[in-house]
Amino acid sequence: MAGHEECGAYLYDPAARKVGEYRGQAGPYAMLRPLGGGREWQADPERVRPATPEERLSAGVRAANTLSTASYEVSRPPVPVPHCVECGDLARCRAEARARYDWSAETDANVLLRRHLQVGHPE
Template identity: 80%
Template sequence: MAGHMECGGFVYDPAARKVGEYRGNAGPYAMLRPVGGGREWQADPERVRPATAAERLSAGVRAANERAGAAYELSRPPVPVPDCAECAELAEQRTAARLRFDWSAETDANVLLRRHLGERHGGPPDR
């Protein structure tokens, strides 16, 4: 990159195809850290360039979404375990509540199903 990079400035690394925060040099490499924190990576200082406003915004949104990952998972309805009678019953209660437009009962069924999944099946199954 032509010119001087400031520590803490945001640059785009075309090799990694992502925005990073410039942390300094280590030998012949520019050290970059992901927006929002994480493991640093080495980049060719001749190839990185200042990140555009849109690239910085996109990287910030991505970092915020990653931090909120657990809350995002709570917004998805839990998936019942196949061949489990209690899971099936709770999923049926949820469906019935949804058909009645009873959002409170639907939420209650989701909470009970999550609790059951955690207690009986070790947590929600992978999707």
């Protein structure tokens, strides 16, 4: 782990082959928590690295799929809430995926945006 990571940073642990949210140090270990919650695990701080955008997106989709029990309209893309930074970021990811004809990444961004709307903007 190059430098000191801030709590909440997303790191990739090659030993566990997954992305985790950095929670702090515990002795010689970096403590990581799965995206979406769950049991923390110890990682070698010399081997973990910042997660790539693709790794973060993939881990976020897995977490959203695990947590999702909602039924929603999937035939229409979700509409981001104006002036919400996270909505804007996910909409941008979706637009970039669409521009490069990456339908899987576009679907992933839609899943994450729906989950964010459900949790962050309930109505």
